[in-house]
Amino acid sequence: MGREGVGVNLETSLGYLLKEASSVLRSAMEEVLRPLGMSVTHYSCLELLAQRPGLSNSELARGAFVTRQSMNVLLQALERDGYVTRPAEAPVGKVLPTRLTPRGRRSLEKATVAVRSVELRMLAGMTGTEQSEAFRILRRMIHSLRDGNAETTRS
Amino acid sequence: MGREGVGVNLETSLGYLLKEASSVLRSAMEEVLRPLGMSVTHYSCLELLAQRPGLSNSELARGAFVTRQSMNVLLQALERDGYVTRPAEAPVGKVLPTRLTPRGRRSLEKATVAVRSVELRMLAGMTGTEQSEAFRILRRMIHSLRDGNAETTRS
DNA sequence: CAACCTGTGTCAGAATGCTGACATGGGTCG
DNA sequence: CGACCCATGTCAGCATTCTGACACAGGTTG
Known part of the structure; x- marks a missing residue:
């Protein structure tokens, strides 16, 4: 009520709902990772390395949606604690x-179990069709936002 | 390749895709709000107040998905700069x-135009059916994650 | 070859958000 | 009424991430 059409109604905004979903997912992941002494970014980094060994700092940063500076801080800690290795020379x-x-790898295994439980809980009550529908829709949203990136950028 | 079934495959994980979508959306919003000297949380706070006047600090915090401490810092700045008012006594x-x-209100109006353009770009290429489908699916994900909140996840 | 541009790793400072803690107000029971 | 529990506003310290800046490697182009 009020403001219909004028602007962005939070009750019906997909953007707001997306933010909410992301927030709830992050909370749930933090909750199951905390007992393992691991943050979401920490886990993301390890999972990326397991699936694509040899990734660089910058590539890991892009994959975990943080800046390379932030990922660098994390990598230094992970290296110091013996979770990852990097050659001294490029x-x-x-x-x-x-x-x-x-x-x-051992540390990641425990985390993966925890994270998978969250993923499964999120998918609970969704049919396979709905899941692939969700997948398709999210990909489309991402693409639409990315290509029209900056109004004045390229062309 | 590798790791099929074992754990969480980032290529096919809805959680990862959700995080990516949220990240891209946040970047897009920051980009259009920066020229207005406004952050996403800043905007969220104003939009919440426009649609539900009289919200308290804690309620605003929940609506913007931050802690009440963070929202309090923001509110103090907004009050100091004359964007909002709070009674001295409760x-x-x-x-x-x-x-x-x-x-x-004037400040919000400009921001709303900017944010709506992002929202529209995100929805570009989606039919009305797909949009309501996306809405339904996101709500379901949120609900599934929230109700099984406790660590024991109800038996 | 030299000039450029892009991408990378890294250092430093600043901003933003969070956790911990406290006093207080309101509601609910006993 | 008194004891309890919960939510709120707020202060302080800490953690995480970001922005800015620099040097350098590789590719492209004149």
Whole structure:
């Protein structure tokens, strides 16, 4: 009531709902990762490395949706604690390929179980069709937002 | 490749996609709000007050998905700059109902135009059916994550 | 080859948000 | 009424992330 059509109604805004969903998901993940002494970014980094070994700092940052500076801070801590290794010298250029250590892999395994439980809870009550529908719609939203990125950028 | 079934595959994880969508949306909003000297939380607060005048600090915090401490810092700045007003004394209890000033309303109007353009861009290429489908699915995800909140996840 | 542009790793400072803690007001029971 | 519990506003300290800046490696182009 009031403001219909004029602007952004929070009750019916997909953007607001997306933010809410993301917030709830993050809380749920933090809750199950906290007992393991791990943050969401921490977990994301390890999971990325497990699935794509040898990723660089910048690539990890993009994959975890943080800046490379933030990821660098995290990587230094992970390296110090023996979860990942990076060569002292760059094999080519300045890129330092990062890899999980056995310790990092073990740590990730426990985290993955926890995170999967959250993912499953989120999907509870959704049919397979709905899940692929959700997947398709989210991809479309991302693409629409990205291509029309900056009004004056390119062309 | 690798890890099929074992754990969380980032390529097919709805959670990861949700985080990506949220990240892209936030970037897009920051981009259009920056010229107005406004952050996303800043805007969210004003929009909440426009649609539900008299909200308290804690209620605003929940609506903007931050802690009441963070919202309090923002409210103090907004009050200092004349965008909102709060009574010096609580009419009842400790709750201080907040309201937009005319200046706050003018500021919000410009921001709303900017944010709506982002919302429209995100919805571009989606039919009305798809939009309501997205709405339904997101609500379901939120609900599934919230009710099984407790660690024991009801048996 | 030299000039440029892009991407990268890294250091430093600043901003933003969060956790912890406290006093207080209101409601609910006993 | 008194004891309790919960929610609120607020202060302080801390953590995380970001923005700004720099040097350098590789590719492209003249």
